[in-house]
Amino acid sequence: MRLPDLEAWAVFACVAEQGSFARAADVLHLSKPTVSKAVSRLEASLGTALLNRTSRQLSLTETGRRVLEHAHRLVSEAEAAEAVAREGTLRPAGVLRVAAPMTFGIQHLSPLLPEFLRLYPDIDLTIDFNDSVVDLVAEGYDVALRVSALADSSLKARKLCTVRRVLVATPDWISKSGGIAQPYDLARHKGFVYTNLSAPGTVRLKHAHQPEYVLSQNARLRANNAEAFLPTLYAGLGYGLFPEFMVWDGLKNGSLLPLLPEWQASSIAVYLVTPPTLLRPIRLTVFLDYLTHNFVKAPWATRRD
Known part of the structure; x- marks a missing residue:
């Protein structure tokens, strides 16, 4: 041609x-x-x-x-x-294509959208809620939210906040567990295994004064979306490792308790990832700034690095 x-x-x-x-x-x-x-x-x-x-x-x-x-x-x-x-670069207008993880997107991105759409009536959003890592350039996305330890790439990434991962269970489960004082105490119990990882069920735990412990979880329930674990977790039928944004309210009201608080799993973070182009329309700039402003104030967020 x-x-x-x-x-x-x-x-x-x-x-x-x-x-x-x-x-x-x-x-x-x-x-x-x-x-x-x-x-x-x-x-x-x-x-x-x-x-x-x-x-x-x-x-x-x-x-x-x-x-x-x-x-x-x-x-x-x-x-x-x-x-x-040019109109799209001078005022916020047009369509933004966004990719976001399912649970995080629905629980924490969706509630922010009404105010954003009120502030910018000429911007329309198309959002793909999907736990898979999409190819922004090949699939034509303007921005993706990623909750992970981000791998190196040619994409541009803006870190919004750090997210702790915490081992949690209900008070009832803990009372029936026979005591969880060390990570190896979890070996005799079954929990929840998130499968959308390179090594599902393998949890590296660090302690300020003890050697690292690698926990191999026994699975009572396995799934590729951690939200599926919540009903069973709150029913007191297992323990799990969760990002804090999924369980912070349960920890706050006492329906969940942390396990082994002196042992820490590696943290993850919330990122806004965009294609490597140097130029971006103003509709994308205002969307990135809006999410940055709101996510750093989230109750489960720790400080940005």
Whole structure:
């Protein structure tokens, strides 16, 4: 497939309108040889002349007259496209495509959307709630929220806050457990295993004064979305390792208690990830700033690094 020479078509349309290579060069802020070469290049690619040239006169050929309207239409469409693009950079308008993890997105992103849409009535959102890691560039997303330990990549990432991961269970489960004083005490119990990880059920726990302990969980329930564990967790049928944003309210009201508080699993973080382009529309900038402002105030968030 050979793309049309849009620049040459625009130059031809201007020459035809001005009736002179010199006047077209002035209008386009190009040199006269550049204008002449563009028209000659177009004629060569078409295999026919578009202009009759003499030392004193310039006129359209029959082919030139037939294609001139199309040339003007090409220029008009390009000008309209540029106007739309510029409008999107001058005021927040247009569609944003967003990817977000299922549970985090529904619980913590969705409640922020009404105020954002009220603030920016000309922005529309398309959100894909999915725990899979999407390819932003290949799939055409403007931004993704990721809750993870972010791997190195060419994407741009803005860290919003750190998220602790905590071992939790209900008071009833703890009272029936026979005592959980050390990580190895969990080996005789079954819990919840999140499978959307490279090593499901393997939890590395660190202590200020003891060697690292690698806990291999026995699974009572396995799932690729941790929200599926919550009813069973609150029913007192197991323990689990959860990001704090999923269980902070239970910890606050006492329906959940931390297990082994002196042992810490590695933290994760909330990131806003965008494609590597240097330019971004203002609708994306205001969305990133809005989420940054709100997520750092979340009750489960710890300070940004």
